[in-house]
Amino acid sequence: MNPPQKGPIRRFFGGIFHAVDLTRRLLLNAVFLVFVLIVLVAILAGGEGPLQQKTTLVLDPQGLIVEQFSAEPLDRALGETLGEPVRETRMRDLTRALEAAATDANISQVLLVTHGIGGIGPASTRELAAALRAFRKSGKKLYAYADGYEQRGYLLAAQADEVLLHPQGAVLLEGLGRYRTYFKEAFDKFGIEAHLFRVGEYKSAGEPYIRADSSPEADEADLHWMNDVWSRHLADIAEARKLDVATLKAQIDDYVAQLHAAGGDLAKLALSQGLVDVLVTRDELEARLAASGAVGEDEHGFRQIGFLDYVQRVDALPQLPGRPTVAIVVAEGEIVDGKREPGTVGGESTSALLREAREDEDVKAVVLRVDSPGGSVFPSELIRREVELTRAAGKPVVVSMGDLAASGGYWISMNADRIYADPSTITGSIGIFGLFFNVPEAMNKLGLHTDGVGTTWLAGAFDPARPLDPRVGEMIQDVLNAGYRDFTTKVAAAREQDVAAIDAIARGRVWSGAQAKQHGLVDEFGGLKAAIADAAKRAKLGKDHVTRYVEDQPSFFESMLIEASRSGASALLREQGLLTPLALLHAPARSDLDRLQRLMQPQRSGLPISIQAHCECGVR
Numbered sequence: 001m002n003p004p005q006k007g008p009i010r011r012f013f014g015g016i017f018h019a020v021d022l023t024r025r026l027l028l029n030a031v032f033l034v035f036v037l038i039v040l041v042a043i044l045a046g047g048e049g050p051l052q053q054k055t056t057l058v059l060d061p062q063g064l065i066v067e068q069f070s071a072e073p074l075d076r077a078l079g080e081t082l083g084e085p086v087r088e089t090r091m092r093d094l095t096r097a098l099e100a101a102a103t104d105a106n107i108s109q110v111l112l113v114t115h116g117i118g119g120i121g122p123a124s125t126r127e128l129a130a131a132l133r134a135f136r137k138s139g140k141k142l143y144a145y146a147d148g149y150e151q152r153g154y155l156l157a158a159q160a161d162e163v164l165l166h167p168q169g170a171v172l173l174e175g176l177g178r179y180r181t182y183f184k185e186a187f188d189k190f191g192i193e194a195h196l197f198r199v200g201e202y203k204s205a206g207e208p209y210i211r212a213d214s215s216p217e218a219d220e221a222d223l224h225w226m227n228d229v230w231s232r233h234l235a236d237i238a239e240a241r242k243l244d245v246a247t248l249k250a251q252i253d254d255y256v257a258q259l260h261a262a263g264g265d266l267a268k269l270a271l272s273q274g275l276v277d278v279l280v281t282r283d284e285l286e287a288r289l290a291a292s293g294a295v296g297e298d299e300h301g302f303r304q305i306g307f308l309d310y311v312q313r314v315d316a317l318p319q320l321p322g323r324p325t326v327a328i329v330v331a332e333g334e335i336v337d338g339k340r341e342p343g344t345v346g347g348e349s350t351s352a353l354l355r356e357a358r359e360d361e362d363v364k365a366v367v368l369r370v371d372s373p374g375g376s377v378f379p380s381e382l383i384r385r386e387v388e389l390t391r392a393a394g395k396p397v398v399v400s401m402g403d404l405a406a407s408g409g410y411w412i413s414m415n416a417d418r419i420y421a422d423p424s425t426i427t428g429s430i431g432i433f434g435l436f437f438n439v440p441e442a443m444n445k446l447g448l449h450t451d452g453v454g455t456t457w458l459a460g461a462f463d464p465a466r467p468l469d470p471r472v473g474e475m476i477q478d479v480l481n482a483g484y485r486d487f488t489t490k491v492a493a494a495r496e497q498d499v500a501a502i503d504a505i506a507r508g509r510v511w512s513g514a515q516a517k518q519h520g521l522v523d524e525f526g527g528l529k530a531a532i533a534d535a536a537k538r539a540k541l542g543k544d545h546v547t548r549y550v551e552d553q554p555s556f557f558e559s560m561l562i563e564a565s566r567s568g569a570s571a572l573l574r575e576q577g578l579l580t581p582l583a584l585l586h587a588p589a590r591s592d593l594d595r596l597q598r599l600m601q602p603q604r605s606g607l608p609i610s611i612q613a614h615c616e617c618g619v620r
Contacts, residue, residue, distance in 0.1 A: 051106040051313065054294035056304045060113035061094060063087025065120040065128070067332045067371055067402060068551060070343025089117075091124055092549075095131045097307040100314040102138035108293050109141040111304075112160060114153030121371075121403025122229050123422035123513070125152045126236065127527040132159040141292060145285055148172070154275070155233060158240035164285060165276040170266030173237075173252055176226045180616070184212045191441030195468055197476045199484035200431030203508025205407075205616040209435060221509050222617075228512040229424045243274055324545040326535050327357040328367045328528075331383065334614070335375030335408045342551065345372055345412075347379020353550045354386035358393050364545070365396045365535035368416065369528060374408025374614045377432060377483060383412040384490070391417065396538035400531035401425045401522070406510060406615035407432075410521070411487065414494040417538060420531040421513035421522045428516055429615035430491060431508030432483045434476055436609050438464040462609070476609055483611055495520055510617045 064087065071086045101107040112132065120128075136142050136159065144157035148169035157163050165171065187194055187209070194209040204218035214222075231245075238245045251258060251273055262269040270276045280288065290302040297303075305313075333344040340346030357363045368387065374380065390397050399405075399413040401421040406429035413419055421427060443449065443465060450465040461472045485499075488506055492499045497520060505511075505519045516522040524530065532547055 051104075051305065052294070052303060053106050054108045054303060055106050056289055056293045056302055057097060057101045057107050057110045057307060057310055058113065058304050059094060059097060059110060059307050060116055061089035062116040063089060063118040065089055065091055065094075065117065065124050066343075067091060067330045067369055068342045068549070070333070070341065072341055072552070087118060091128065093308060093311050094128060096315070097311050098131045098135045100310070102135050102140070104314075107140070107310075109143065109289070110135060111289060112142065112144045112156060113146060114144065114157055115146040115148060117153050120152050122152075122233065122424035122426070123401070123403045123527075125155050125233075126422050126424055129156055129159050129236065129240075130527065132156060136161070143289065145280070149270075149275075151175075151233070155237055155240070158237050162278060163241075163276045164278050164280050164288075165267055165270060166281065167267050167279045169270075171270040171273075171275045173234075173248070175252070176230045178222050178226065178617075180208050180214070182208045182212050182214075184208075184210055191439060191443070191445050193438050193441065193468070195436045195438075195473065196433060197436070197473070197480050198431065198433035198508070199480050200506060200508030202510070203429070203431035203433050205612065205614050206433045206435050209437075225426065225510050225512045225515060225617075228514060229426075232424055232514075241274060319546055319548060321362060323362065324364045324539070324541050325360070325362045326365045326367060326532050326539070326541070326545060326547045327360070327363040328369055328532070328547060328549045329353045329357060330369045330371075330549065330551065331409075331412060332369075332371040332402070335372055335380050335383070335412070337376055337379050345375065345379070345383070347376070347382040350379075351382050351386045354383070354390055357550050358386075358390045358395060363395065363548075364541055365398070365539035366390055367398050367400055367528070367531045367535050367547075368413070369400045369402060369531075370405040370409050370413050371402030372409035372412070373404050373406055373617065374411065374429070375612065377408065377411075377611045377613050380408035380411040380613055384415055387412065387415045391415070396535050398531045398535040398538070400526075400528045401427060401513065404615075404617070406617055407508075408613035409615070410491075411613055414491050418531075418534055419521075419523045420526045420534070421516065421524075422527065423512065423514035423517075423525055425513035425516075425522075426510060426615075426617050427513060428505070428511035428519075428521060429508055429613075429617060430487055430502070430506035432480055432487060432611055432613050433508075434480055434609045434611045436462075436464075436468060436472075436476065438466065438468055440465060440467050480611065487613065491521075510615060 062085075066088050068090060069086060069088055071088075075086070098110070101110060132142060141162075142160045143162050143164060144160035145164040145166075146153060146157065146169060147166045149157055149165065149171045151173045154171055154173065183194070196206040196210045198206060201217045202221045204215060204221075207215055207218060234245050234248050237243070238248055258273070259266065259269055262272065267276075267279050271279060286301045289304075290296065294303040295301070329350070330342070331345045331350050332342070333340075335345040335347065337348075338346050339349040339352075354366065354368075357366045387397050397416045399416040399419045401409075401413065401419065403425065405413055405421070405425060405427045410427055410430060440450065450463070452460070454460050457469070457471070460466060461469050484506075488499055488502045491497075491506070492502045495502070505521070511519065511521065513522055513525070517525065524534075536545055
């Protein structure tokens with residue numbers, strides 16, 4: 001009996017399937033061959049020899065200074081290989097390089113180049129500045145150079161023995177500002193109704209959707225913490241450069257007249273103000289470093305090593321299991337539901353990392369490094385509960401606040417044994433809000449209308465196409481009131497204060513780290529190193545302990561791609577056009593979802609509105 005004949009439709013789709021399957025197999029084979037080529041080229045190119053004497057360590061961070069990379073290991077590996085790296089630099093790599101260089105006999109000096117920094121927060125700036133000062137205690141020279149200095153990069157440069165600037169450059173100290181876009185009038189024109197529900201007159205994160213300008217309460221609170229952070233920034237610069245704070249302030253106030261007197265020459269003005277020591281071109285910089293260090297290969301430039309390659313050298317040996325460990329869990333980014341990639345704090349994924357640390361027998365204490373403006377209440381509570389459970393299991397938990405640990409960022413921090421922050425950390429913002437949008441007017445403008453019936457008044461009450469029933473507004477506000485009481489009650493219990501005292505400093509108000517310590521929201525000043533030392537002491541660990549980040553590690557394949565890209569193997573293959581198959585797998589970097597879109601998404605608590613413990617208070 002002959003098999004049944006396939007119809008034309010089945011033959012058509014069958015042909016498509018076979019074509020797709022063949023393409024897939026060819027692509028995978030090509031990727032495998034490219035990977036083999038990269039490895040072979042890297043091997044044939046030979047490993048790097050031992051570090052030579054009088055080598056200059058080049059610290060040239062690129063992009064955002066972060067606690068952990070925001071891209072998955074594979075995305076980073078492919079980006080490195082294709083010459084399109086994610087523009088981020090981990091703080092730990094910078095501080096580790098400086099720490100190792102201080103005692104490395106082959107490193108004679110350090111060059112800090114700041115103009116590649118795309119963003120760094122106030123606390124991170126001060127923490128890195130402290131690491132630079134610690135390096136200088138080794139007696140080795142620290143040089144700083146930039147084509148132009150913005151104010152955060154300049155504070156870093158000010159720690160150097162010599163601050164060098166390009167003759168076409170400038171030093172710009174502009175102060176802190178916080179300006180936002182307000183949507184009220186645009187929403188009115190389009191017929192969009194925004195309903196803001198909140199507890200706390202200072203909880204201003206949702207104000208741009210219901211106002212055309214900032215509220216007096218928002219301006220009052222913002223200026224209070226910004227003036228504190230800015231004053232400290234100027235004081236730090238003045239101390240490093242041996243200048244007077246009043247003189248710095250006067251120079252900023254009189255900038256136009258002073259620039260006019262300098263003939264419009266920004267670099268000459270910076271030199272006359274004592275902000276830089278020497279004006280040099282890039283070739284003059286290289287000659288200067290070659291003279292104080294050593295000439296580079298082929299008698300060009302200066303002998304140098306990049307900080308990423310250097311860190312890879314000094315940390316080449318993996319940590320052996322079995323040693324007492326202080327685990328570091330990073331919570332960086334907005335707090336949202338579910339499992340998320342690094343760069344965003346997923347309620348489930350970050351909770352899982354804390355559980356992993358708690359259940360690891362080698363881990364004796366945990367440091368939770370928080371750099372977050374907060375986000376949704378529900379995932380914040382999931383993470384806070386894991387901190388509580390970790391402490392209950394007998395493992396100390398110490399929080400190290402980075403640039404920002406506000407609102408939900410404070411929620412996940414409050415139950416730690418100890419909270420460390422920098423005086424310029426931005427924290428507080430204890431309060432919650434919710435937004436509900438509806439669009440019947442917008443639909444009416446388009447000739448669209450919604451009508452129908454329901455068995456109860458609640459049926460369809462949360463439909464954005466319908467007007468908001470006042471009773472629904474009352475429900476939402478009651479839920480928020482209860483959420484605020486829960487927040488302040490938990491803070492009061494964790495900080496051993498009464499609820500009324502916490503309410504007085506809450507109400508959604510943002511504080512600097514220094515102000516938060518005065519109000520009892522923070523225990524100690526200090527960076528990550530201080531928090532690690534505290535955690536180790538609480539766990540009664542001696543000097544024989546290690547620290548380890550609990551996070552996803554690159555696979556062997558990904559590590560080989562990254563290492564080969566740094567060795568120059570992938571550059572050679574790129575020139576030959578042999579990396580094209582990998583480009584097909586390299587998705588463009590995913591940006592965060594628009595803030596407004598997230599606010600319109602319901603959360604897992606059941607109420608069809610997103611309840612937020614979020615602070616729009618970050619500055620970079």
